[in-house]
Amino acid sequence: MKNKIYEGIDQQPGGAMTPTANVIRDAWVFGIIPTDETCAGWSSQRIEQLYEQVSVAWKPYGHLPSRLPPDLRERHEQIYSAAIARARDAGWNPALGEND
Template sequence: MNKKPDRYVGIHNDLNGGMTTIGKIIRDAWLFGLIPETETCENWNLAGIDALLQKVNAEWDKYGCLVSRLPPELAERHHQLYEAAMAKARAAGWSGETETDDED
């Protein structure tokens, strides 16, 4: 029986080039300045990731959870972060299909 890891591998070591739920939390935390972009969250426990998620959600709530409601400088930064992440993920073989598999 495989034991689930109790520590996060870090966004740069994550599956799909970091295009995972936790990877998205980390990128959003970078966006909102909650952690420095040098922080990959490698070796963080799940409680730490969950605490970061709560902070990220509180920031998104200020903008109705919509990129279109971000101030221009944050919207531009979001675009930069996600374009770079998607390019890296595609190079690692990610296609984005796993996010839309249930949308038939």
């Protein structure tokens, strides 16, 4: 099986509102990767390793933004608010369709 390569959070259609993009945004929140890292060209194994790091970082907070300390909660809010605005500008609609 050929190794999948990630296109990058900035290249995903619909404003990158996907589980992989959320892992990347969470990695930005926790400072695991810099906010200018799009993960373009990363293998699926490397994305999985990032997911594992993000999961460990979330664990003390129960994976809930409301439990983050104020500095991380503010960073989370900034990153996700900007992502939602970009996604809506790109045509993303948060409502689920019949087949979702």
